[in-house]
């Protein structure tokens with residue numbers, strides 16, 4: 001039986017420290033088992049501290065980084081040098097400081113001519129990468145929006161119903177733009193999924209997803225349930241403040 005764990009820690013610093021230790025533990029296990037560690041990175045702002053910590057003197061010597069391959073769970077429909085780019089955030093905080101080989105990092109090539117082209121390119125990279133191993137990601141990092149979206153799987157959007165494609169361009173009405181995202185089949189095929197959620201503004205969404213009625217169209221993160229994988233919810237006290245049942249399930 002795969003683990004389902006909710007861990008509540010004091011604040012964003014404690015959250016990042018705990019996540020960094022878990023990242024290294026999972027990485028060491030993956031590398032020992034398969035010689036590789038395939039990671040899908042989360043975007044947004046919450047993981048920034050974690051990424052900086054992993055590349056810091058505190059952790060950078062704990063993993064054989066040349067064994068890692070980095071993908072992105074989702075991306076905004078922006079150039080990769082835009083301040084909104086998830087790739088730019090991860091590159092500045094984690095990827096560039098680790099001095100990785102270019103073939104270790106698989107970004108959404110948002111410079112291509114259309115979102116469909118970007119998605120086709122990314123999906124082919126995913127298929128190419130995993131066709132040898134027949135496994136999924138060893139670790140998928142996820143954030144949670146205040147509307148209970150995760151990756152770019154937003155409430156009431158078409159991507160929530162995707163069961164075949166690995167990557168799609170998801171039209172998000174409230175953003176009046178496409179978001180590029182991997183789908184639940186990719187996330188739920190991972191060996192480990194780790195949510196990182198911080199701040200009181202997320203407390204309602206955390207409660208709805210973890211203790212509310214099962215309404216995945218309203219609370220998409222409820223669809224994250226790795227079939228043969230571990231699911232870790234790492235929350236700080238503010239984000240967990242509306243939870244009533246804090247037993248680890």
Ligand code: 6PG
Pocket residue numbers: 042043044045046047073074075076086142143144145146149150151152
């Ligand atoms: C993105 C993320 C998204 C994010 C949540 C939380 O592209 O923004 O993939 O799913 O994780 O919106 O964002 P914050 O960490 O900035 O609160």
